Amino acid sequence: MSKRVTVMGGGMGGYGAAIRAAQLGAQVVLIEKDALGGTCLNRGCIPTKALLHSANMFALMKKAQTLGVSAKEVSLDYAAVLRRKEAIVSRLVGGVSSLMRKNKIRVIKGTGSLADAQTVVVTGTDEAIRGDAIIIATGARPALLPIKGIDQPGVIISDDALVLPEVPASLFIIGGGAVGLEFAQIFHRLGSKVTVAELLSHILPAQDAEIAGILHESLAKSGIEIFTEANVTGIETTDKNERKVRFVTKQGEQERTVAKVLVAVGRKPNTEGLGLEKAGIKLERGRITVNAHMETSVRGVYAVGDVVGGMMLAHVAMSEGTCAAENILGQDSVMRYSTIPSCIYTSPEIATVGLTEAEARKEDPNIKVGRFPFMANGRALILDESEGMVKIITNRYGEVVGVSIIGPEATELIAEVTLARHFEAGMADIISCIHAHPTLSEVIREAAMSTEGRAVHI
Amino acid sequence: MITVTMPKLGLTMKEGTIVEWHKKEGDAVQKGETLFVLETEKVSYEVEAPEAGVLGKIVAQVGDVVPVGGVIAYILQPGETPAAIPGQAGAAAAPAAAPATAEAPAAEALEKVKISPLARRIAEEHNINMLAIKGTGPEGRIVKEDVLKAIEEAKAAPAPAPVPAAPPVAVPAPPPPTVEAEEELRPLSSMRKVIAERMTETFTVPHFYLTIEVDTTELGKLRQALLPAVEAKTGVRLTVTDLLIKVVARSLEENPSINCQYADGSVRLFKRIDIGLVTSVEGGLIVPVIRQANKKTLAEISKTRSELAQKARDRKLVREEMTGSTFTVSNLGMFGIDQFSALLQPPESAILAVGATVDKPVARDGQVVIRPMMTLTLSIDHRVLDGVAGANFLQSLKRYIESPGLLLL
Numbered sequence A: 001m002s003k004r005v006t007v008m009g010g011g012m013g014g015y016g017a018a019i020r021a022a023q024l025g026a027q028v029v030l031i032e033k034d035a036l037g038g039t040c041l042n043r044g045c046i047p048t049k050a051l052l053h054s055a056n057m058f059a060l061m062k063k064a065q066t067l068g069v070s071a072k073e074v075s076l077d078y079a080a081v082l083r084r085k086e087a088i089v090s091r092l093v094g095g096v097s098s099l100m101r102k103n104k105i106r107v108i109k110g111t112g113s114l115a116d117a118q119t120v121v122v123t124g125t126d127e128a129i130r131g132d133a134i135i136i137a138t139g140a141r142p143a144l145l146p147i148k149g150i151d152q153p154g155v156i157i158s159d160d161a162l163v164l165p166e167v168p169a170s171l172f173i174i175g176g177g178a179v180g181l182e183f184a185q186i187f188h189r190l191g192s193k194v195t196v197a198e199l200l201s202h203i204l205p206a207q208d209a210e211i212a213g214i215l216h217e218s219l220a221k222s223g224i225e226i227f228t229e230a231n232v233t234g235i236e237t238t239d240k241n242e243r244k245v246r247f248v249t250k251q252g253e254q255e256r257t258v259a260k261v262l263v264a265v266g267r268k269p270n271t272e273g274l275g276l277e278k279a280g281i282k283l284e285r286g287r288i289t290v291n292a293h294m295e296t297s298v299r300g301v302y303a304v305g306d307v308v309g310g311m312m313l314a315h316v317a318m319s320e321g322t323c324a325a326e327n328i329l330g331q332d333s334v335m336r337y338s339t340i341p342s343c344i345y346t347s348p349e350i351a352t353v354g355l356t357e358a359e360a361r362k363e364d365p366n367i368k369v370g371r372f373p374f375m376a377n378g379r380a381l382i383l384d385e386s387e388g389m390v391k392i393i394t395n396r397y398g399e400v401v402g403v404s405i406i407g408p409e410a411t412e413l414i415a416e417v418t419l420a421r422h423f424e425a426g427m428a429d430i431i432s433c434i435h436a437h438p439t440l441s442e443v444i445r446e447a448a449m450s451t452e453g454r455a456v457h458i
Numbered sequence B: 001m002i003t004v005t006m007p008k009l010g011l012t013m014k015e016g017t018i019v020e021w022h023k024k025e026g027d028a029v030q031k032g033e034t035l036f037v038l039e040t041e042k043v044s045y046e047v048e049a050p051e052a053g054v055l056g057k058i059v060a061q062v063g064d065v066v067p068v069g070g071v072i073a074y075i076l077q078p079g080e081t082p083a084a085i086p087g088q089a090g091a092a093a094a095p096a097a098a099p100a101t102a103e104a105p106a107a108e109a110l111e112k113v114k115i116s117p118l119a120r121r122i123a124e125e126h127n128i129n130m131l132a133i134k135g136t137g138p139e140g141r142i143v144k145e146d147v148l149k150a151i152e153e154a155k156a157a158p159a160p161a162p163v164p165a166a167p168p169v170a171v172p173a174p175p176p177p178t179v180e181a182e183e184e185l186r187p188l189s190s191m192r193k194v195i196a197e198r199m200t201e202t203f204t205v206p207h208f209y210l211t212i213e214v215d216t217t218e219l220g221k222l223r224q225a226l227l228p229a230v231e232a233k234t235g236v237r238l239t240v241t242d243l244l245i246k247v248v249a250r251s252l253e254e255n256p257s258i259n260c261q262y263a264d265g266s267v268r269l270f271k272r273i274d275i276g277l278v279t280s281v282e283g284g285l286i287v288p289v290i291r292q293a294n295k296k297t298l299a300e301i302s303k304t305r306s307e308l309a310q311k312a313r314d315r316k317l318v319r320e321e322m323t324g325s326t327f328t329v330s331n332l333g334m335f336g337i338d339q340f341s342a343l344l345q346p347p348e349s350a351i352l353a354v355g356a357t358v359d360k361p362v363a364r365d366g367q368v369v370i371r372p373m374m375t376l377t378l379s380i381d382h383r384v385l386d387g388v389a390g391a392n393f394l395q396s397l398k399r400y401i402e403s404p405g406l407l408l409l
Helices: A014-021 A038-043 A044-061 A078-102 A178-190 A209-222 A315-328 A358-363 A378-382 A411-425 A428-430 A442-450 B101-110 B119-124 B145-156 B189-201 B217-234 B240-254 B298-313 B387-401 B404-408
Strands: A004-008 A029-032 A107-108 A111-113 A119-122 A128-130 A135-136 A140-142 A169-172 A193-197 A224-226 A232-238 A245-250 A252-258 A260-265 A267-269 A300-305 A342-344 A349-354 A370-371 A389-394 A402-407 B002-005 B015-021 B036-037 B044-048 B053-058 B064-066 B071-078 B208-215 B260-263 B268-269 B275-277 B279-281 B283-285 B327-331 B351-363 B367-381
Touching: A004 A014, A004 A411, A014 A029, A014 A038, A014 A078, A014 A135, A014 A315, A014 A370, A038 A044, A038 A370, A044 A178, A111 A349, A135 A315, A169 A178, A169 A245, A169 A252, A178 A193, A178 A209, A178 A342, A193 A245, A193 A252, A209 A224, A209 A232, A209 A389, A209 A402, A245 A260, A300 A315, A342 A411, A342 B217, A349 A411, A358 A389, A370 A442, A378 A442, A389 A442, A402 A411, A402 A442, A411 A428, A428 A442, A428 B119, B036 B071, B044 B145, B119 B145, B119 B275, B189 B283, B208 B387, B217 B298, B217 B367, B217 B387, B217 B404, B240 B275, B240 B298, B240 B327, B240 B351, B240 B387, B240 B404, B275 B298, B279 B298, B367 B387, B387 B404
Parallel strands: A004 A029, A004 A135, A029 A107, A135 A300, A169 A193, A169 A260, A193 A224, B275 B327, B327 B351
Antiparallel strands: A111 A119, A119 A128, A140 A267, A232 A245, A245 A252, A342 A349, A349 A402, A370 A389, A389 A402, B002 B071, B015 B036, B015 B064, B036 B044, B053 B071, B208 B367, B260 B268, B279 B283, B351 B367
16 A cells, blocks of 8 residues: 655645655645745745846846947836746746646645644644655745834835835845845846845855855945945834834944835744644754654654755755655655755856855865956856856865855856766866866866866966 | 675574675685685684676675675676676676786776765775775765775774684673782683683583594504605605594595584585694694595695694684684594593584594404504584484594505595
8 A cells, every 4th residue: 555645835845745755656645825836936936036037137138238239218117027927936836736736646725733743634624634654844934033113014025025016216135145135136136226234244144255255246336235244223114104224333323214124034944833742843943853864853754845944945945855755655865965056146146065165174274275267267258247256165185175156157057066066076077077168167177277276267 | 697695594693794705806706615704693604605706896894794685795707797786887807717917807897986086086095995895875886985984994993913713702891800819810812712702602502422442553554654655745744633634534525414514493514524623822722724635635634734733833824724614623642631522613513532542452353452542532513413423423433544445445
């Protein structure tokens, strides 16, 4: 008899797990309260990149002149931008639905709650679904800060920012992480006056400081106002229905009056109302704790994706979901987190894999760092996107310890070094591998060569 | 391709430890040749090649604990390539058709081993045998971690210690004994510890003794007659023991049931006749093994016995020279002992204790005559052998000793 698997949540982690379990012969029930596809498809990766693409096209058109192309009366139809975004999202969500059908996965609309370690009860219908294993993939939601005035109208989170009917004249973003900066990029390019306030000493605190510095400079140069070590102390609504944001920096107290305030200070796992305590599932700092097989403290109950914290990325959730499903169905699958690429869709883009220079140096003081600027790459000059660089961290074995790329198509270029790191190809292998010319990918090879002091074009 | 797995040597056996490899990857092996020695909680055991071929890949290294049925090695048969080995892009050599190029296939095997480029570089840098590493990466590929672990293990492994007469067995640490005045407490040597272990083990074996007296007149005459010839040929003085080994070997051929071992629920019958000879060395005993004693001439036995004894005294015996005997002879005759019973050498099921040759009055044709008499005592594992089998074996010995001319038949 086939195993019965209950999946709570239809995001990347949940539907990924459901499909893998079905492929391996399980009978799968998936419970989702909202649209299939979760944050990624509905409120994250996909809609933001759709908006960003329009914004980037708009920016590109405006600078067409520099490429010798005359484009007059370039204007933005934001309603059309939103429609396009919605169309892409609904197409992808529809795609997930048909995948569920194809894999004979029963999708229940509702909220699930654990009654015990084998049973999930659907709130509302009270249907009890008993199975051999449960996968919790309930995701996360934007976190809020206890700032005075955070509940004012006009203070929004990323979910809201995606459905604003029009481009706000001005936007104050609390949080200089990936989400905050991507929205800064989008709305700045769409015409908003954007201010970003980051609490820590540099934007993208988790990233390499040198790379983050380049982005900071680039965004600032394009007209985005950025404050670091900025502590927002309060938000008020003015008579003109604007938001006055007060914040303290090293320069003292400051304020900005804006149309909207976007809070982008991280994400909080959705663990409430799931009956976790009834099943005896352990949490740590608000996340469900799991082992390398994605199993929680309770046998047969697995958790994947944002709800387990760590790298809250769609591709991680998908991978964890697959891992959990495989383990439930008798395989021995272990999550490995050392070669997960991470991408930020600003302009220039940032993509990283492995350790940052600071992290690497902590482990091994004898690391070597290779750098290569896009400035010296022909293709980047042609694209008129010569800002940025590649930074490769290696060690005495020539291992790909970490790579940070900031520049054009960084999010695509990272695949090569991700594979190299995963496969344990080293500097020597990247160097001896011929890269096509003229391409952006040449920067990877040159950066590898520079770790040995033999880069050609610099 | 033949997959060599951990044999189940007993009903309760769950796993075994590889203690020694006799072959290395790329070696040609003959059917029946010893591949490696494994050790269980109870016994050490030589595992033979089930078929001839080339040892393609050693999966379990010395020290590895392998569950019953677990893969230990792969033997490639003629025409097979290392690519056939699971989890392995390729390994070891083609059949040793061209010994002159023996190095080449090894190099090729190293080229083809499934290993990440980084792991390969580190392995080469540290001179680690890539073929011996078990990969834990995707699709069983050897990755950096595996090589670093192998390096650590290589560092941690102690330099090979002088090999004791049998693999040492772990003993739980006893409480520290108290020492009274006028006493001295000396720690046991490692050899002594092994002897203590093994001899204690003997008492788990239900055994009994059979004794017979034999007249050595004719054997003595034969020895005197052959002494100059053997000495001229080998430079070694032919001993009574040499003659006894020949006699024992022949008698084992005639009584193959004696040449066996009890193995938890089965009896292992050996076709080879490898005779261990208990040899006294300073501080203990060592049992070097005269291989294929039934196929050796008297001169060859004499020469081998002499060489092994010398090596034993010099502590130069290697493990394979003192493991795997199928029957053992212990001779205390030269020390003037008339008769004794020897303890079994587990897992062997029989041992022959040889006493001194003493002139004794015996009755011959109704007359009391004086004859050189020798007492032989056979110790037997009663789980696999009974009195009659032992008696037949002793009768066979007696016949050859008293009429050694029969050895020529």
